[in-house]
Amino acid sequence: MSASTIDQIQRRFEGDTVPLPGKRVRQVLSIVLFFVLWAALVRFGILGFDKFVGPETTLVALVESLAGAPMTEGGETLYEHAAFSAYRVVVAVLIAMGIAIPLGLTIGTSRRWEDALFPALEVFRPVPPVAWVPIALLLMPTFRSGVIFVVFIGAFFPILVNTIEGVKTVEEEYVQAAASLGAESRDIFRHVIIPATLPSIITGVSLGVGLAWITVVAAEMIAGGVGIGYIIFQAYRLLQTEVVAVGMIAIGVLGYASAAAVHRTGHYLTRWEETE
Amino acid sequence: MSKHDSTTDDSTTAGPTPETTGKTGAIDINDLTKIYDPEGEHVVAVQDMDLSVGAEEFVALLGPSGCGKSTVLECIAGYLDPTDGEVLVDGNRVSKPDPKRGVVFQENRLFPWKTIKENVEFGPRMHDSIEEGRAESILDEMGLDGFEEAYPSGLSGGMQQRAELARLLANDPDIMLMDEPFSALDALTKEIMQKKLLEVWERDNRTVLFITHDVEEAILLADRVVVMTARPGQVKDVIDVDIERPRDPEVVTTDRFTELRERALSVIREEAERALEQEDGA
Ligand SMILES: Nc1ncnc2c1ncn2[C@@H]1O[C@H](COP(=O)(O)OP(=O)(O)O)[C@@H](O)[C@H]1O
Ligand SMILES: [Mg+2]
Numbered sequence: 001m002s003a004s005t006i007d008q009i010q011r012r013f014e015g016d017t018v019p020l021p022g023k024r025v026r027q028v029l030s031i032v033l034f035f036v037l038w039a040a041l042v043r044f045g046i047l048g049f050d051k052f053v054g055p056e057t058t059l060v061a062l063v064e065s066l067a068g069a070p071m072t073e074g075g076e077t078l079y080e081h082a083a084f085s086a087y088r089v090v091v092a093v094l095i096a097m098g099i100a101i102p103l104g105l106t107i108g109t110s111r112r113w114e115d116a117l118f119p120a121l122e123v124f125r126p127v128p129p130v131a132w133v134p135i136a137l138l139l140m141p142t143f144r145s146g147v148i149f150v151v152f153i154g155a156f157f158p159i160l161v162n163t164i165e166g167v168k169t170v171e172e173e174y175v176q177a178a179a180s181l182g183a184e185s186r187d188i189f190r191h192v193i194i195p196a197t198l199p200s201i202i203t204g205v206s207l208g209v210g211l212a213w214i215t216v217v218a219a220e221m222i223a224g225g226v227g228i229g230y231i232i233f234q235a236y237r238l239l240q241t242e243v244v245a246v247g248m249i250a251i252g253v254l255g256y257a258s259a260a261a262v263h264r265t266g267h268y269l270t271r272w273e274e275t276e
Numbered sequence: 277m278s279k280h281d282s283t284t285d286d287s288t289t290a291g292p293t294p295e296t297t298g299k300t301g302a303i304d305i306n307d308l309t310k311i312y313d314p315e316g317e318h319v320v321a322v323q324d325m326d327l328s329v330g331a332e333e334f335v336a337l338l339g340p341s342g343c344g345k346s347t348v349l350e351c352i353a354g355y356l357d358p359t360d361g362e363v364l365v366d367g368n369r370v371s372k373p374d375p376k377r378g379v380v381f382q383e384n385r386l387f388p389w390k391t392i393k394e395n396v397e398f399g400p401r402m403h404d405s406i407e408e409g410r411a412e413s414i415l416d417e418m419g420l421d422g423f424e425e426a427y428p429s430g431l432s433g434g435m436q437q438r439a440e441l442a443r444l445l446a447n448d449p450d451i452m453l454m455d456e457p458f459s460a461l462d463a464l465t466k467e468i469m470q471k472k473l474l475e476v477w478e479r480d481n482r483t484v485l486f487i488t489h490d491v492e493e494a495i496l497l498a499d500r501v502v503v504m505t506a507r508p509g510q511v512k513d514v515i516d517v518d519i520e521r522p523r524d525p526e527v528v529t530t531d532r533f534t535e536l537r538e539r540a541l542s543v544i545r546e547e548a549e550r551a552l553e554q555e556d557g558a
Contacts, residue, residue: 173381173385176353176355176379176385177379177385177387178387178398179354179372180353180354180373180375180377180378180379181375181378181398181399181402181447182374182375182399182402182403182447183398184402187402191390191398195387195389195390196389198389270389271427272388272389272390272428273429274427274429274430
């Protein structure tokens with residue numbers, strides 16, 4: 001019902017009244033506008049932007065990087081750095097899902113486990129993932145696993161919290177209906193609790209992936225050795241501001257692509273939710 | 277509770293048991309009291325209610341809204357624990373839900389994440405008794421062929437309710453507990469559903485406890501109409517519907533039907549007025 005109201009409002013605003021350019025044209029326009037603004041900021045030195053590069057130089061650097069030129073002083077290309085960051089995000093998110101989802105389902109369904117585990121987890125939750133970097137460096141055998149650990153922490157809590165919340169809001173009616181059809185508690189867990197919680201889990205995963213990208217960049221700046229975060233910071237130290245900008249664009253693209261992938265997968269898994 | 281200490285499930289002799297009748301699905305409600313929130317607001321929903329529903333009998337439970345009908349049904353279903361008294365089914369005390377007691381509510385409780393066919397096969401699957409083609413034939417009977425692979429959200433309200441009935445029938449319960457199952461449907465769909473239900477019941481002979489606040493629906497469907505008092509709910513009157521079966525929705529035009537309806541209405545009117553006075557007093 002509310003969806004149709006929103007539709008109506010949108011229609012009113014986007015209007016059959018005022019003819020607007022097509023969707024594609026507007027998207028292109030928005031990007032062009034962004035570049036114009038960026039160029040203006042640099043050109044007129046607004047907010048100290050004259051110390052940064054403009055879009056033209058960045059574009060040249062971007063094309064070079066995309067062509068496979070090694071970045072900063074190391075030998076790795078943009079693709080290799082991106083692959084490292086993406087690898088860390090994917091592995092960390094998968095581990096976080098593997099632990100947080102079962103844990104959340106357990107805590108959500110069992111009062112006893114909730115009392116045993118949740119208070120301790122609540123204490124750690126407000127600690128920003130990056131604050132775990134020193135511990136990670138001390139405990140983990142390599143830089144690489146250290147970064148993964150920190151990214152894991154970043155992705156873990158949103159998935160856990162949303163899974164627990166999802167279990168707690170499963171409607172009692174479905175549990176009763178299943179019981180009246182002969183389901184035992186194991187069947188109820190499998191056929192009711194898990195699917196009913198799935199939309200919340202997906203919300204948690206998409207938040208987790210977003211946080212994983214933020215965390216991976218921050219962790220790589222401190223301790224990556226390789227990766228987009230590392231390259232951004234390295235370039236900053238070498239005053240190669242166009243490389244900083246290329247790194248930022250790369251993160252934006254990767255983050256966008258992974259969010260879209262999660263969204264699509266989630267949409268497919270909960271296709272039963274569609275109302276139309 | 278203490279008064280039941282001396283009787284065990286097996287020795288309870290209050291009602292008919294399968295041994296004495298050869299039929300299953302008898303319900304005995306003894307002294308049922310349900311109080312919500314006993315420490316706080318203390319809502320007495322049902323008080324000292326007694327009612328027996330024979331095996332394979334069709335009983336309609338009629339009463340003003342808020343009088344405790346759903347509470348009674350949920351006690352029989354095993355969703356609620358009585359505050360006092362007990363519900364026996366075939367002589368055994370109800371303590372939890374059981375596939376022998378199927379339930380349908382006004383708002384459907386189909387699993388939204390399962391297709392219609394998966395929903396219908398859910399019960400049989402729980403006891404490993406899926407028969408190839410059975411879900412299809414039940415869905416077919418309910419006029420839902422072609423919707424096996426659809427999700428509940430893709431169906432209209434009437435179709436969802438039919439699918440819910442199909443899910444119930446596929447599980448072959450002794451007792452069907454139905455809480456205003458058709459009240460959200462439009463008049464035409466409702467009539468079709470009533471006809472379907474009569475057809476199915478006259479063929480399979482299950483016990484049905486059918487809650488409604490629609491007098492005509494109660495008389496059309498039931499062997500007996502039990503009218504409840506306003507809250508706290510109790511049995512106010514029982515009307516035997518001596519209209520022969522098979523019935524179809526046309527019986528509403530007969531004189532006997534009109535008589536029974538007037539009688540039920542006068543009882544209900546009395547109760548509704550009493551309920552209003554209660555509210556004014558409060
Ligand atoms: N969970 C609950 N907590 C407190 N009061 C309740 C609860 N459920 C029902 N009631 C109250 O108990 C009374 C009987 O409710 P119900 O059995 O649903 O009536 P009916 O189905 O006849 O409309 C109503 O006054 C209702 O407000
Ligand atoms: Mg009710």
